[in-house]
Amino acid sequence: LIGAGKLGKTLVKLMLKHELVSLQGILNSNVLSTEQAVEFLGAGKVCQSLAELPPADLWMITTPDDQLEKIFWELCLLKKFHQTSIVFHCCGFM
DSSP: OBOOSHHHHHHHHHHHHTTOOOOOEEBOSSHHHHHHHHHHHTOOEEOSSGGGSOOOSEEEEOSOHHHHHHHHHHHHHTTOOOTTOEEEEOOOOO
């Protein structure tokens, strides 16, 4: 999970509740909010950079739209994706 705001946490909480995913890593805008997301979700590892995120089959990026391209290309450069990786993006709006 990249971008653990209200939308990202809610979607992942529901996925975990229904045992649809196992959460490996969380990256948010700062360490405190990442720690709070791990506590809320009861799963996942606090990551402080994209490089720290473990490989995954499903990548949920719930950041503002203007951050998506930069994050995606950095993950590509870090070779975090494999041929069947799924990248899911959405952003909330208040």
